Amino acid sequence: MLICIIDLSNNMLSGEIPEELGHLSLLQSLNLSRNHLSGQLSEKIGQLRWLEVLDLSVNNLSGVLPSTMTNLTSLNHLNLSYNNFYGEIPYGGQLQALPDPSIYSGNQGLCGFPLDKKCEITAPAQPPSLPNSEDDDNLETIWFYLSMSLGFIFGFWAISGALILKKRWRYAYFRFVDHIYDKIYVIVAVNVKKMKRKCDLASE
The missing domain is CATH 4.10.290 (Bacteriorhodopsin Fragment)
Structure with a gap:
């Protein structure tokens, strides 16, 4: 059985996570924890359909979590803690089956399931009424x-x-x-x- 694992944790890595990782369709485990990675997660991460383990904890990653993460149907271990992610956590797919809030701890800007912090629903700003x-x-x-x-x-x-x-x-x-x-x-x-x-x- 082919097992594809990438473990680069604790390596003082910096910069952004390459989008090309999304092309590794047979990847089963990706551990980039405890580095100095920054930037946002690419939408292409949703292409890793066979990914079972994803650990990006203790980095400087930021931005909104891509909605394509709900496409990770094989995921059974996820750790995004202690980064700078913000916004609503994508809901659905395998993410719904991971109800542990510690997955997202240390990201003050995140909200939604499974956290106790609810996302504020703001009405869209009405465009200024045009004169008749x-x-x-x-x-x-x-x-x-x-x-x-x-x-x-x-x-x-x-x-x-x-x-x-x-x-x-x-x-x-x-x-x-x-x-x-x-x-x-x-x-x-x-x-x-x-x-x-x-x-x-x-x-x-």
């Missing part, structure tokens, strides 16, 4: 017409009040209106006479 463009357009239209109306009323009464109160201005205004009327009348009369003359010439 249609309401804004209606409001702008109302303000536009309202300002026009107020401007017209103010201007009308300002001119009318001045004409009522000032006799000289009133006379000057009516003379100006008469002058404009006379000019318009002359222009219209001349144009009408020209058009009539053209029509008479065309009929001849």
Whole structure:
């Protein structure tokens, strides 16, 4: 029977765990405990379907435990204690059959089964409500017409009040209106006479 075991515990190893370990599909035992390993666990760890023993305790590993760990269907011994893992412990598969909380001790940020620390359920942040463009357009239209109306009323009464109160201005205004009327009348009369003359010439 082929037995594949990797035991590199107590070797002062540092750096991250290589993702290539996920390609060792026949690996049965992996012990990297009591080193100075850091970084996060790769999602590829879930490819070790025949892994029975996984010991990563007493390192500087961090991050969230990958959900693919529930794919380790042959796992019967797990030790992730004294690292810096945080977040919710994956639930399901063989992990559900390992109810010993000491597996995760020393990771203050972990929560969920089998720990007594429950994960806080936070509601997703609601995106800021977008302004209703249609309401804004209606409001702008109302303000536009309202300002026009107020401007017209103010201007009308300002001119009318001045004409009522000032006799000289009133006379000057009516003379100006008469002058404009006379000019318009002359222009219209001349144009009408020209058009009539053209029509008479065309009929001849």
